[in-house]
Amino acid sequence: MNAAPHPSGPGDPESRLLGPVEVRALAERLGLRPTKKLGQNFVHDPNTVRRIVRTAGVDDTDEVLEVGPGLGSLTLALLPVAARVHAVEIDPVLSGALAGTVADRAPALVDRLRITTADALRVTAEQLGVTADDPAAGPTAIVANLPYNVAVPVLLHLLAELPGLRTGLVMVQAEVADRMAAPPGSREYGAPSAKLAWYASARRAGPVPRAVFWPVPGVDSGLLAFTRREAPSDVPKAEVFAVVEAAFAQRRKALRSGLAGWAGSAAAAETALRSAGIDPMTRAERVDIAGFAAIAAARPA
Template identity: 65%
Template sequence: MRNDETSAGPRLLGPADVRRLAAELGLRPTKTLGQNFVIDPNTVRRIVRVAGVGADDVVVEVGPGLGSLTLALLPVVARVVAVEVDPVLAQRLPSTVSEYAPGVADRLEVVPGDALRVTTLPGPAPTALVANLPYNVSVPVLLHLLEAFPSLSRALVMVQKEVADRLAAPPGSRTYGVPSVKAAWYATVTPAGAVGRTVFWPAPNVDSGLVLLSASGGRDPALRDAVFTVVDAAFAQRRKTLRAALSGWAGSAAAAETALRAAGVDPRARGEQLTVDDFVRIAAARPSINSFGAS
């Protein structure tokens, strides 16, 4: 009997399984692709549990690798669409699923390609994102998918602990920044636990963290670019007041002050003190600059 083969649940990948599959593929995990494979069945069970996905969910998984998390998701959800940039891993994943979980193999769809470039997915619209995101592109991938697929109602991602802290940071905290605000545009973001290094092969040099995102809804997608432009400008010069940091965005420091006051924001404040709603009001106030005749 292989690891975790029971009548009550799927067979999941343990350390020996992961190493066997890697050896069969002649695979050497690369830092370039951010490849750190989960070798602990309890960790993938925990991810699925915390994600709160169920029988009606269509889940996007980014970077499925050898299939550790995929195998834990398939018996629980309606469908898993796995996006894998490594062609060798993408080709092998269906065979692994057929070997370890033949009863639910038909629920898997593998999409070979770069998640940063995916704008459409086969089948029904995805409802959840559950993934062990590659460390080197975790924030860009997360934000891209949240934008590309507004049908996502929630996400549970495993990322580098430092990134997890930034994503879930509240305004005014030391780690609050651009990723915090942009993630909050799409969802309510909460930390969902720490993950140690020993659950991976190869073990990374940093700890990991889980972040849970629940879609907030109600925001106008047409405002997104304008809001994100303000956010980028505000944090590009963190030490400066918003009056100074947004002078380029507004055309002058005086025009920035006019927009900030129109939005109900103190021009002497700094970006790290503002909520995403503050940034929305600032972006919306910009058209009023010309009517005020600020210079």
């Protein structure tokens, strides 16, 4: 069950957000050297985290999932507005320090925080309080600064694992945000775009300056917003994703050729494509997720 809504208004508990000085002091105290391997670029600008929370639109009916809370900059901004924050952190040093940071800077909000030390690529619904009796329980929104090197697989894994996730706002590499939100027919449209479209509608929600991070990343960042929707087909997701992967593995080829390996031959691929109502000479970037599902359903036995 979701946590009971808490009162909201001018009298709400507040938290003291982290600025550049506080972020570096925390890192020094923990002996932390940010690593590229874990995608550690920490936000140190209070205005940026306020903007992220405001854009996400979460409120006291939401249980928010935050992946990679790091030193707690975004966590401290989420706690005053959400019913609960589930923080998933792979680094045990950061995970162990987060509760203390919240206790120091937002003592009235400690009971809203749940910390799980885990790899977000492998975290399970059960670890986040979701049971078979109530699969829609647990996190309802994800708001996170995702590690850029694994942002796409993390987001797809969480959407698959947590059916109760309804909305999200994630900070990712700008190029990744473009790909994830890209519509069919655009240059950026690819397998990540199609797979995300299975779960949700997505859109770009603005840029994020490099200067708000420590250390400063070598790439631009952006916000990606999404809203979950019904799957476009009853065809099993794994079968649809197999078509997506095969099609984009050879995206420069017409689907008749690109899907030959998947179907068994070019002729079999053409038969499936025509059955799905798709021109065999179409390329992958012209097909939406419903079209890929129709192709999967038409695969020869």
